[in-house]
Structure formats: structure tokens, C-alpha cells
Amino acid sequence: MSERRLLIKGGIVLTMDPLLGDVLGDILIEGDRITAVGAGLEAEGAQVIDARGKIVIPGLHDTHMHSWQAPLRGGYAHGWGNADYHNNVFSLRESFTPVDMYDATFAAGVEMIDAGITTVLNFCHNTMTPEHADESVRAHRDNGQRAVFAIGMLGSFEELKTDHQWRLDKVRDLHAQFGDDPAELIRLGLAVSSMEYRSVDEVETEIALARELGLRMTFHQNVGGQLRQLHQLGLLGGDMLPAHANVAADDELEVLASMGGGISFTPEGEFVGGRSMTVIARSLKAGVTPSLGVDTAARTKVDIFGQMRITFTIMRYLQAQEEREADRWPLERRPGTPLVEPRTMLEFATVNAAQHIGLGDHLGRLAPGYLADLVVIDPGPYGMALGDPANHVVLRTAPADVDTVVIGGVVRKQGGRLTDLDAGDAGAAIQRVRTRVLGEEHPAMPPHLRKVPAA
Ligand SMILES: [Zn+2]
Structure with a gap:
């Protein structure tokens, strides 16, 4: 045939x-x-x-997404600070079973494909057991999205001291199941532990394993000085994609650029999280390539078009502010200013992102x-x-x-x-997880809406 x-x-x-x-x-x-x-x-x-x-x-790429949080959509949209995130989202990790991981990851993929997001880097920081990883991978296979399944090295905070080894073993186990063919829809990646929670030795072991197996790495970069520290330890490389990275200093970005590295910028998350967003302009000036991420459906609509639009808006805002502060007002075009056009955002979500997952010659x-x-x-x-x-x-x-x-x-x-997926199936999967994790009486109906008595 x-x-x-x-x-x-x-x-x-x-x-x-x-x-x-x-x-x-x-x-x-x-x-x-x-x-x-x-x-x-x-x-x-x-x-x-x-x-x-x-x-x-x-096809659009999302290089920073926690697919398991799809059923919690909107649950943190109004959040203010880390405590709200922890109480409404992150603390629910331990209530998710492998079945919930399947349903959540499947539903996230359906919604992403529907929205033109053909590739996701799924930062799975809810790998509480080996089965959590297996079921997430099975969901990726079943919905047919192109995915880098970045297995999380950080588990329950109570078990930090005891659960590292099985995660490392699981990386080898999954790697043996996945091929290295770039055309394969699913690839394995490694979500390195946040350095504020693990010892340097443990982080070093994770990075060494990823490099031995040729896996791309990503990590949450929310604490200042971590890129510098990784570099001083000889661990930083262009095969690591820091997510958010809003605290990265200019000298750290320069080192990252010299290694051909990028960052995954999650604009809506940065906005609502009240964090600095200057990194997006500073990284571009330093030669670091950005790609974009939705981060979590708990906060952000699953929509890379939206992230491109917000990033463009932020970049214009940041640069206009620089111009005003330098007394260059009203605005005038000059070489290098403005720094970006709308098309640059499309580069972030396609060319740059493909490079960040190691498939720049294929996607x-x-x-x-x-x-x-x-x-x-x-x-x-x-x-x-x-x-x-x-x-x-x-x-x-x-x-x-x-x-x-x-x-x-x-x-x-x-x-x-x-054509071959049903958005209704994704919606039903989301409801099943909500019922199992949040209970039968979960607040799908906001408490302030009272039922109108029947006439
Ligand atoms: Zn994240």
C-alpha cells in the first residue's frame, strides 16, 4: 500500500x-x-x-504545562500568592490516583489539540507513584498529541528523603520503552527537582541520568541565583529549559545564551502571580530564545494564541517604559526598537519551542x-x-x-x-476527576448562586 x-x-x-x-x-x-x-x-x-x-x-507548542491540573481549571484563576496556589491546587496532588492522572492528562490533550497546540511539554510534578507516570503516558498515547512527558523528580514533601531512587529507576524504565526516533509522538523528558527542595547531590544525579540517556530537562526557576549555581557546579547546559525564569539575572542569561539555551515564559502566570516579567525582554537581548507555556489550566485558559498576544503586549509595554524613562517620548521607531513584532511571538511558539525540546530540525x-x-x-x-x-x-x-x-x-x-476525539469525552473525564478528588459535592455551582425555586 x-x-x-x-x-x-x-x-x-x-x-x-x-x-x-x-x-x-x-x-x-x-x-x-x-x-x-x-x-x-x-x-x-x-x-x-x-x-x-x-x-x-x-503546529503550536506549549513548553510548560502541568497537564494533570486540567480538571482544576479555573480553581486558581482568582488566586493571590503562593498560599492560594498551595491550598487550591498543589495540595491536591496527593489526592490524585493513577486513574485521575489518566483522565486529566487525556482531557488536557484533547483541549490542546482542539486549540491547535500540537506539542506539549508536560511537566508532570504529580508523579506520586510509578503508576502515575505510566497512566499519564498512556493518556498521551491515547489522545495522540505530540508530547514530551517530563517525569517529575519531586514527589510528596513528606517523602523527599525516601522516594528519590524509584523515580530515577522509573526514568530508566520509561526510557527503555521509548525510542529515539524524532517522529515518535511521545518522548521522555526529565523535570529536575526544584533546587530549593533537594540537595545538590540529588539534583546532580538527576542531571547526570538525563544526560546519560540523552533526555531534555526542564525545571521551575523561581528562586534567584539558581542558574548561576548550576553553572558554577558545571551542570548548566542548553539541554535544560528553565520555566518562568523571571528571577534570572542578566549575567545568568548571558551564560545560558552562550550554551544555546532558552526559557519557557508563561506570561499569564507571571501576571497573575505578581512576578516580574522583564525576563522576556532581557532574555531576548541576551540571546536566550524564549518559548511559551500555559503552565496550568487551574489559572490560565488553554490557549497559546492568548499567550502570544499577552507576551507581545508585555514586550511593547516594557520597551515603551524604557523609552519613557530615557526621555524618548513620543515613541519613534529606530534600529532595534521596537524589539519584536507580532510574528516574533509565532517564532517563540513554533521554531524556538521545537528547538527547546530537541526537535528543531524536525518540527x-x-x-x-x-x-x-x-x-x-x-x-x-x-x-x-x-x-x-x-x-x-x-x-x-x-x-x-x-x-x-x-x-x-x-x-x-x-x-x-x-475528527477522532470527542470534546465531550474530555469534559466527562474532567468531571470524573473532580468527583473523585473533590467529592460528590464539589463546588461546580458557586455557593453564592442560589437555586431559584420552581414556579
Ligand atoms: Zn509550572
């Missing part, structure tokens, strides 16, 4: 490839890879998707030889924005505008509807 072929016809294709640029034309996909991009492509017997009047972009661009992960955006009845189509993608698009999603050459959403 010949390979499955798919032809995306007549779209405005933002390839994100420096040689191809933007193309008004077609994309031919054979098997799980793109084989041609250009105008007037023909492919007899191929499935054809009409993309005329639509924008085609590489993040729509070019021959790359894996066929893409999103078709329907501008809808009000039409496309004027100017650069990337402006429309970054500043005017919502998950509901995602018309088509392709992952590994397989059509997962078409005409605005999921």
Missing part, C-alpha cells in the same frame, strides 16, 4: 522557514512528513483540504523534510487583518478559529471539529 498522502491547498502558508518565507500555495504531506511546499502542487489520490482564504501555520517549520504538524486558521466572516498575516494569528485568533489540525500527517481536526 502506498503512503498516506494529504494535500493542503491554496492557503496563506507561514512556513517560519527562512528560505521559504510566506507562500500562497500548497503543502504536500506523505506519511508523517512534509514533502513539498509550493504553488499548484498536484497529488493524485491524496486527501485534499481546501485552505483558500485561510492561514496555515506550524516548528512547514518545510520539506519536517514532520507534518500544522494548524489551519479560519479568519471567519469578519475577514483577515490587514498587513502581515502573522498579525492576524498573534493578535486576532482564538482557539475557536482553529479550523484544521494535523499531527504527524494525520488530520485531527477539520472544519472546526475534532
Whole structure:
């Protein structure tokens, strides 16, 4: 049997490839890879998707997401500070069973695919038992999202001293199950322990294991000086993706840049967490590549378009503030100012992110030889924005505008509807977890809404 072929016809294709640029034309996909991009492509017997009047972009990546928190959606949206987070979200870790991990991770993936997020780096800091990891991986397999399952090295705070070894063993166990083929939908990663909770020796052991097995690493960088400390210990590398990183100093960013490193910036989380956001501008100036993350559905809508829009807004704000403080007002364009355009955000969520998970030569661009992960955006009845189509993608698009999603050459959403997944199944999975973890009487109905008596 010949390979499955798919032809995306007549779209405005933002390839994100420096040689191809933007193309008004077609994309031919054979098997799980793109084989041609250009105008007037023909492919007899191929499935054809009409993309005329639509924008085609590489699949979006979320490089910092705690998928297990999907059922807690909105539970921390109003939070103020770490105590609220701990009480409403993090303390529930120990109430999640492996079954809950499956349902939560499955539901998170369905919602992400629906929203055009074809790849997730799932920072699984709820790996309370080996089965928690197994069930999360099984959910990734079942929903077919491209995923880096970053197994968490930090467990229950009560068991910090006793539970390290089985986690290290589990990394080897999972690694033996996963191949190294870049086309595999699921890859293993390692979520290094937050350094404020583990000894240097333990952290060093985790990093050594990841490097031995060739795994990408990520970690929560919320305490100042950690990048410097890792560097002094000879442990920092471009294979580690610090998340948030808002406390990173300029000299730390320079070291990270010299190693080809990046950060995963989670703008909405930084905003609501009241944290500094200057790192996004400082990292770019230092040569550190940013990618973007939703972080948690407990706080943020599962929406990378939203994160791109907020990041653009923040970056314009930060730079305008610099200009005002330097008495350069009213604003004027000059070389290097402004630092970014909307299109830069799309680079963060595609090219940079693919590089951060070690797949920069395989994902993040729509070019021959790359894996066929893409999103078709329907501008809808009000039409496309004027100017650069990337402006429309970054500043005017919502998950509901995602018309088509392709992952590994397989059509997962078409005409605005999921093809082989059911959003209703994801919703039911979320409700099951809520009932098991929060109880039958969980506050799905806010207490301040009283029932109106029947007439
Ligand atoms: Zn996080």
C-alpha cells in the first residue's frame, strides 16, 4: 500500500522557514512528513483540504504545562500568592490516583489539540507513584498529541528523603520503552527537582541520568541565583529549559545564551502571580530564545494564541517604559526598537519551542523534510487583518478559529471539529476527576448562586 498522502491547498502558508518565507500555495504531506511546499502542487489520490482564504501555520507548542491540573481549571484563576496556589491546587496532588492522572492528562490533550497546540511539554510534578507516570503516558498515547512527558523528580514533601531512587529507576524504565526516533509522538523528558527542595547531590544525579540517556530537562526557576549555581557546579547546559525564569539575572542569561539555551515564559502566570516579567525582554537581548507555556489550566485558559498576544503586549509595554524613562517620548521607531513584532511571538511558539525540546530540525517549520504538524486558521466572516498575516494569528485568533489540525500527517481536526476525539469525552473525564478528588459535592455551582425555586 502506498503512503498516506494529504494535500493542503491554496492557503496563506507561514512556513517560519527562512528560505521559504510566506507562500500562497500548497503543502504536500506523505506519511508523517512534509514533502513539498509550493504553488499548484498536484497529488493524485491524496486527501485534499481546501485552505483558500485561510492561514496555515506550524503546529503550536506549549513548553510548560502541568497537564494533570486540567480538571482544576479555573480553581486558581482568582488566586493571590503562593498560599492560594498551595491550598487550591498543589495540595491536591496527593489526592490524585493513577486513574485521575489518566483522565486529566487525556482531557488536557484533547483541549490542546482542539486549540491547535500540537506539542506539549508536560511537566508532570504529580508523579506520586510509578503508576502515575505510566497512566499519564498512556493518556498521551491515547489522545495522540505530540508530547514530551517530563517525569517529575519531586514527589510528596513528606517523602523527599525516601522516594528519590524509584523515580530515577522509573526514568530508566520509561526510557527503555521509548525510542529515539524524532517522529515518535511521545518522548521522555526529565523535570529536575526544584533546587530549593533537594540537595545538590540529588539534583546532580538527576542531571547526570538525563544526560546519560540523552533526555531534555526542564525545571521551575523561581528562586534567584539558581542558574548561576548550576553553572558554577558545571551542570548548566542548553539541554535544560528553565520555566518562568523571571528571577534570572542578566549575567545568568548571558551564560545560558552562550550554551544555546532558552526559557519557557508563561506570561499569564507571571501576571497573575505578581512576578516580574522583564525576563522576556532581557532574555531576548541576551540571546536566550524564549518559548511559551500555559503552565496550568487551574489559572490560565488553554490557549497559546492568548499567550502570544499577552507576551507581545508585555514586550511593547516594557520597551515603551524604557523609552519613557530615557526621555524618548513620543515613541519613534529606530534600529532595534521596537524589539519584536507580532510574528516574533509565532517564532517563540513554533521554531524556538521545537528547538527547546530537541526537535528543531524536525518540527516548528512547514518545510520539506519536517514532520507534518500544522494548524489551519479560519479568519471567519469578519475577514483577515490587514498587513502581515502573522498579525492576524498573534493578535486576532482564538482557539475557536482553529479550523484544521494535523499531527504527524494525520488530520485531527477539520472544519472546526475534532475528527477522532470527542470534546465531550474530555469534559466527562474532567468531571470524573473532580468527583473523585473533590467529592460528590464539589463546588461546580458557586455557593453564592442560589437555586431559584420552581414556579
Ligand atoms: Zn509550572
